Amino acid sequence: MAKAKYTTHIGMVDILPGEVEKWRALEAIIHEEAAKFNFEEIRTPILEQTELIVRGVGQLTDIVSKEIFAFKKGDSHYVLRPELTAPVVRSYVQHHLNQRGGSQKLYYIGPMFRAEKPQKGRQRQFHQFGVEIMGSNDPVADVECIAFMMRIYQRIGIENFELKVNSVGDPESREAYKTALRDYLGPNLDKLSEVSQKRFEKNPMRILDSKEAEDQEFIKQAPVIRDFLNEETEEHFENVLAYLDDLSISYTEDPYLVRGMDYYTRTAFELTSPDLGSQDALAGGGRYDLLVEEIGGPSTPAVGFAAGMERLLIACEELDIKLAEPKSxxxxxxxxxxxxxxxxxxxxxxxxxxxxxxxxxxxxxxxxxxxxxxxxxxxxxxxxxxxxxxxxxxxxxxxxxxxxxxxxxxxxxxxxxxxx
RNA sequence: GAGCUCGUAGCUCAGUCGGUUAGAGCGCCAGGUUGUGGCCCUGGAGGCCGUGGGUUCAAUUCCCAUCGGGCUCCCCA
CATH class of the missing domain: 3.40.50.800 (Anticodon-binding domain)
Known part of the structure; x- marks a missing residue:
């Protein structure tokens, strides 16, 4: 056999017969469960305007600053979507979905693109499914969102994971917390890792997420955001936790959980699995009450999550879970x-x-x-x-x-x- | 983007301390059985030893670069 002259780009993979069956089985489960939750599917273009992603996801995030595939054609700036929350919000605003009344319960499945160095569980084209609930600030929405996410893994039989929950606060609480964090870390700034020092001014909360050894002892004793939440946000968070208890969804409260997108407010959560290696996040999400307005829509609270499908399939492989029968x-x-x-x-x-x-x-x-x-x-x-x-x-x-x-x-x- | 590591048949891997025709298992094709699969036996096809350059009388083997995979960091799904 001659050597292939043309191959996939780095970090992009073909899904071949034998493998596709698992994908279809997984997709079928997602569609079935979404129907049971009364989520409606939404499909948006692979290409979006660069400005939407920059504004939506955040200029300073790693995703935007170094992981975006973008190109220009004529006067238009195109970007391959790196995630789907901002595009779904764009679509919600563009088509005035709020006029359909009530809250919008949307779900999606599809490819995303990030220009990262590939490794196990990380590709340049990868797939996510996820949910966005638009228009509700009720903790019930947060918890239904989490419940849907957990339901998918439960149905597949993945149970070896940890659900971490936190509140990253509303803008007011967060400012108070950032000030407290800077006061706490400031005196030892020179002892922190280089990355952390860089984040000190603009985004000190990301320091909490650091895995650098020299940061750990400072993180351990750092002030906790929960102590800085205003009454409304604290009550919201308490309700989220209480509802999770009511649903017997076990979780760990992680006061230092911070997420990579700028748009998160209040509830933040992440699902990690020890079966995945160093890329251990199965899924993550949270509330983004300011994003719709940021993108030019009416002030609209919202909450959602995104889950990595390749990672889910890796976990199945590790756990010897068979999603599909052999073909016949x-x-x-x-x-x-x-x-x-x-x-x-x-x-x-x-x-x-x-x-x-x-x-x-x-x-x-x-x-x-x-x-x-x-x-x-x-x-x-x-x-x-x-x-x-x-x-x-x-x-x-x-x-x-x-x-x-x-x-x-x-x-x-x-x-x-x-x-x- | 940085570090480490690997790259031999379709797949999983031996091997060459540089030296005539590069191997195994599985898979593929054919025959054993001119109308019968899965087991068995026999045979066959299939490799410029990832790519490019360098050193050498000679490179798949040594060196450099590059591309691709894996692991780690960064970060995230």
Whole structure:
């Protein structure tokens, strides 16, 4: 075999037959559960305006500052979407979905793009599913969102994970907290890691997320945001936690959980798994009460999450969870000679019309090779057609699992297979 | 973007302390069984040893670069 001249770009992968079945099974579960939760699917373009993502996700985030695929054509600035919250909000505003009344419960599945160095559980094109609940600031919305997320993993059978929850505060609480954090960290600023020092002014909360060894002892004793929440936000958070308890969803309160997008307010959560290696986040999300307005829409509270589908599939692999059955076909038509081959070709459609999946040899091979192919294709039955069968109008139906054969007319075969 | 590591057949991997035709298992094709798969036996196809350059009489083997994978950091799904 010649070496492939053209290959996928780095960090972009083909999903091949054998693998695709798992994806379809996963997607089916997501669609089914979304229907049970009364979420409606939304599909938005792969390309968005660069300005939307910069404003929406945040100029200073890693995603925008170094992970974006962007290009210009004419006067338009295009970006391959790195996440879907900002685009969904854009769509909500553009099409005035608030006018549909009530809160909007939306979900999505699709590819995202980030120009990162790939490693296990991290690709440049990857897939997420997620939910956005627009228009409600009720803690019930936060918790339904989390409940949907947990339900997907529960249905698949992934139970080895940790749900971390925090409140990152509203703007008022957050300013008070940032001041307190700077007061606390300031005296030791020179002892912090380089990255943390850089974040001190603009985004001191991200220091809490640091994994640098030298930062750890300071983080351990840092003030906790919860002590700075104003009454309303504290009450919201208490309700979220209480509802989670009511639903028996176990969680860890992590006062130092901070998330990568600028738009989060109040509730923030993250689902991590020890089965994933260093890229251990299965899913993450939170509330973004200011984003709709930021993008030019009416002041609208909202909450959502996004989950990585590749990571979910990696976890399945680690846990030996089989999402899809091996493929099979109901019946394989084995034909001997031109007459029989023509008969097979013209009778395939009749079987298919009766709801039977069927195929035949396309390479004019020997009977043995055809039987071998039927076996490889995991056929339940083979129908063997030769000159004897054509003359008698009775065909050999072989049960490939039991290795038993009987002689039947074509109609009898269809009847038998269709009524299985 | 930084560090480490790996890159031999479709797949999983041996091997060459630089030296004539580069191996195994699985898979693929064919035959053993001219009308019967899965097991077994026999044979066959398939590799410029990731790519480019350098050192050398000679490179798949050593050196450099590059591309791609894995791990870590950063960050996130």
């Amino acid at each position: 076909v109901d019946v394989y038509f084995v034909s001997l000679g031109d007459e029989a081959r023509k008969w097979a070709l013209t009778h395939l459609p009749k079987a298919r019309e009766a709801g039977i999946s069927t195929t035949m040899d396309y390479m004019g091979r020997s009977m043995k090779a055809q039987m071998k192919d039927a076996n490889r294709e995991n056929a339940d039955y083979a129908v063997i057609v030769g000159s004897n069968e054509l003359a008698e109008g009775k065909f050999t139906l072989r049960n490939m699992r039991e290795s038993e054969e009987m002689s039947l007319s074509f109609d009898q075969i269809i009847e038998k297979l269709a009524s299985r």
